[in-house]
Amino acid sequence: MKIAIGNDHAGTDYKLAIVGMLKSKGIEVTNYGTDGTDSVDYPDFTHPVARDVEEGKVDMGIVICGSGNGATMTINKHQNVRGALCWNKEITALAREHNDANILSLPARFIALPQALEMVETFLNTEFEGGRHERRIEKIPCR
Known part of the structure; x- marks a missing residue:
């Protein structure tokens, strides 16, 4: 598996641990x-x-900034990117199961490092359910 990761100054410690x-x-x-x-x-x-995910150079991505909002807005401008801003492992699991998210966005200033590591584990180990969710994500124009 290949993962691309990017962060600003607020996410450096989180990135290094991840x-x-x-x-x-x-x-x-x-x-x-x-x-x-x-x-x-x-x-x-x-x-x-986002470019690496868009071009298929990596399987998934992780981005980290202070609130997670700016990073998420940025990555979702790319084709075939489904970036999810998550703040706990349950939302992270749903982002994969229901939305086939391929980039996890973490808000470093609002979650603890152990929580971030747990969310990354969840993101990597949760599969997309397909089914009724497939038709929904097909309606996202960038897919």
């Missing part, structure tokens, strides 16, 4: 995020994640 967890599972990670805490612009680090 990358470590993913690599420990043998998952290949492309890191587009900043490794610092100086203020940066989230689109510079989230567009590349």
Whole structure:
């Protein structure tokens, strides 16, 4: 499995922990995020994640910013991207099961790091249910 990850300054610590967890599972990670805490612009680090998902270079993506909103708005401008802003593991599971989300957006300033790691696990291990949900996501024009 291949995952692209991108973050702004608010998500650096989360990104580093997530990358470590993913690599420990043998998952290949492309890191587009900043490794610092100086203020940066989230689109510079989230567009590349969305492009990799859009072009099929990776299986999934993860983006992290302070609220998660800006990152989610940015990634959802790309074709074939279904980015989901999630704040707990239940919403994360539903984003995969019902919406076939392929990029997880995390709000670093509103969730704890252990919670973020649990959400990433849920995102990776939850399958799309299809069925009635398939017809719904087919109505999203970018799919």
